[in-house]
Amino acid sequence: MARIGYARVSTGDQDLEGQLDRLRAEGCEIIRSEKMSGASREGRNELSTVLEFLHHGDELVVTRLDRLGRDTRDVLSIVHECQERGAFVTVLDPHVSTRGEMGHIILTVLGMVAQMERRFIKERQKEGIERAKSAGVYKGGRQRIDYTLIRDLDCHGLGVTAIAERASCSRMQVYRILSAHRVTGNST
Structure with missing residues (x-):
């Protein structure tokens, strides 16, 4: 036991x-x-x-x-x-x-x-974001990944693993960013 x-x-x-x-x-x-x-x-x-x-x-x-x-x-x-x-x-x-x-x-x-506490937290967070948006002070969450850096490194011929290391993110995130950029043809 x-x-x-x-x-x-x-x-x-x-x-x-x-x-x-x-x-x-x-x-x-x-x-x-x-x-x-x-x-x-x-x-x-x-x-x-x-x-x-x-x-x-x-x-x-x-x-x-x-x-x-x-x-x-x-x-x-x-x-x-x-x-x-x-x-x-x-x-x-x-x-x-x-x-x-x-x-x-x-x-x-x-x-x-x-579970109820988790729902209340999410509701309060959503209300706070809505108030901040209406007051014009909400800027969204901080961007954690430098999309431009990833696209630039890709243009310079670096592989996904090297890009992920330099951008401090996962390979999957690199694939998603590059895939979305290629599909839309603009910045993501």
């Missing part, structure tokens, strides 16, 4: 150390972590690995419920998968475990609250 910790943050610039320290302090023998959005399970390979290797009596430990996911259906699905394997889920803050029936009810309610 192992205590397996799972830590997650949404973006690369967020820090996992606080979660990892807490999971170590709770006695987790194995800890898997990743930097991926919790909006869906897609692409969350570390979570998939943990779920695949859970055995009867093991315990999946997370610091907060939203580390498992932001969607109630996903969270409940994860809990169900753990139960199917005879494993338990423990959330440290607030301390809730699926070892008892009340734990299931509380996790369901907490999952619904996390």
